[in-house]
Amino acid sequence: MTYQLSTLQNGLRVASEHLPGMESIAIAMSVDVGARHEEEAEGGLSHLLEHMAFKGTSTRSARDIAESFDAIGGQFNAYTSLEHTVYYAKVLKEHLPLAVDILSDILLHSVFDPQELKREQGVVLQEIASHFDAPDDLIFDLLDRTAFPDQPLGRSILSTPERIMSHTREALVTYMEKHYAAPRMVLSAAGNVKHEMLLDLAERYLAPLSPGVPRPPVVPGRYVGGDDREADDLEQLHLLLGLPALSAHDDDYYALQLYSSILGGGMSSRLFQEIREKRGLAYHVSSMTAAYADCGMMNVYCATGENEAAELPMLLADEIKRMAGGVTEAELSRVRNQQKAELLMARENPGRVAGWIGRHLLVFERYKPLKEIIANIEAVTHDDMRRVGALLLEGMPTLAALGPIGKLPPHEAVAGRLLA
Structure with missing residues (x-):
């Protein structure tokens, strides 16, 4: 098992670990942004942006993205936490180039079509409703808002229906430009992966990622109870x-x-x-x-x-x-x-x-x-x-x-x- 790490000129870290005896490769694009990085008016943007990433690029429709992974038997998804957003995929080793291509495409060329945004806001509202119907999930919102009152760590990752519906395409673009900077991102892979190939793919597809600019420091967490x-x-x-x-x-x-x-x-x-x-x-x-x-x-x-x-x-x-x-x-x-x-x-x-x-x-x-x-x-x-x-x-x-x-x-x- 061999771990290797490289860094592109724009600051993106590319890391891999070869795991012998496998036919597949898992890749992840981890971004140092989550719900605790949101200002109050930005509530839910980290999660909404994750949803919108799969809704079409300048060269691929949302259906194209889904069918591309289905056609090779691959899996892809994403999640948002309080501190990070992660886009990930799992494919057979021969399909690594396509997986990196698609993940790079959604990070660099998502169009955030207003009609798609409206539909996806509706999807997030359904997710929020489902969350409220699950008391074993909802109870954690009560805990967090009481343990960390009036601070980002105490807010729900999903935010509120009113806040979600207030977000515009411009808000998504601004938020992405603010946080999705190469030095705050990691492309990682594990399985039957050759680091040289992963690095070549990263240089081919992800070199255009912006090195970004400094962002405001995260609000420190202060437990209250x-x-x-x-x-x-x-x-x-x-x-x-x-x-x-x-x-x-x-x-x-x-x-x-x-x-x-x-x-x-x-x-x-x-x-x-x-x-x-x-x-x-x-x-x-x-x-x-x-x-x-x-x-x-x-x-x-x-x-x-x-x-x-x-x-x-x-x-x-x-x-x-x-x-x-x-x-x-x-x-x-x-x-x-x-x-x-x-x-x-x-x-x-x-x-x-x-x-x-x-x-x-x-x-x-x-x-x-x-x-x-x-x-x-x-x-x-x-x-x-x-x-x-x-x-x-x-x-x-x-x-x-x-x-x-x-x-x-x-x-x-x-x-x-x-x-x-």
Whole structure:
């Protein structure tokens, strides 16, 4: 497995990792722009622009783009996060030139036809409506806007119907020119790829990318915490408990990942065993982390019945508080093995590897070798775990709830249980 990195004269980074024994190649164009880069009036533009990228160029219609990938049995898509936008494709190795050609075409020559924009705005409105019909998705919007109030990290990636419908073709073009600059982009590939070929294709198709101009600094994330609960006629109460955590750059990042896994990362986790197996209070309970460039959170999610709403948040608080006192060697060993297995298995997926390369170069300015990541996981100590546990209890928790909230305890009671 060979990793190589080159940089074009315009600043675009071109990176690849050859994975032996594969017939396919996954490519990704990762752009250092997401919802947190948007000014308030630009809400939803990152996501809308991602949608519009596949809606036609000066030489290809939207149908041409779709049929080109279908004709070779390829896959293509894109996604937007709070910090990045990623366009990706997976094709057989002989079709790499076409895949790079099309991805380059949509990034350089999209026409943003006003009629296509109007139709795609309607599609995004349907996506927003679908989001509101999914309480296990919507609950995360409540959490973010409460944990990070009045700042970009607290806004929805999808934005609002009113904001989406206000955007014009000119707004899309201006936003793209502002953020889609070669030094803020990475073309990555993994699988049966030859770096020299990828570099030649990048120079042929992507050399015209603008080197860009400086843009305003991103608004720093500032965790606040608090309470946000919405009554809704649902069968279950959806609950998220958020705690201030760490950025992706923090020295204790890997300790936090292990900590979250012990707390709620699987069927043997503390929360699963206590809340579901022992007490039968919830079907789904889990913990997860959100690590941004400058801040982060650890979240616990569960869904339960109305009658269990009074007890469950307090039990979550008790378990989090208890775990801050330390974990067992058996628990630490188990989650180390889980994390390593997940990484090694994911490495067999070229799409995951191409995505890792792009994200690492945008976030860390280098691609972290798998051996280094595994060494960091193995190096986590019990002192590290206790330090992370104490950190999680240093700030105001965020409680977000959606559904039958009548029996839910007040935020002060949950916070008091955690911070006492």
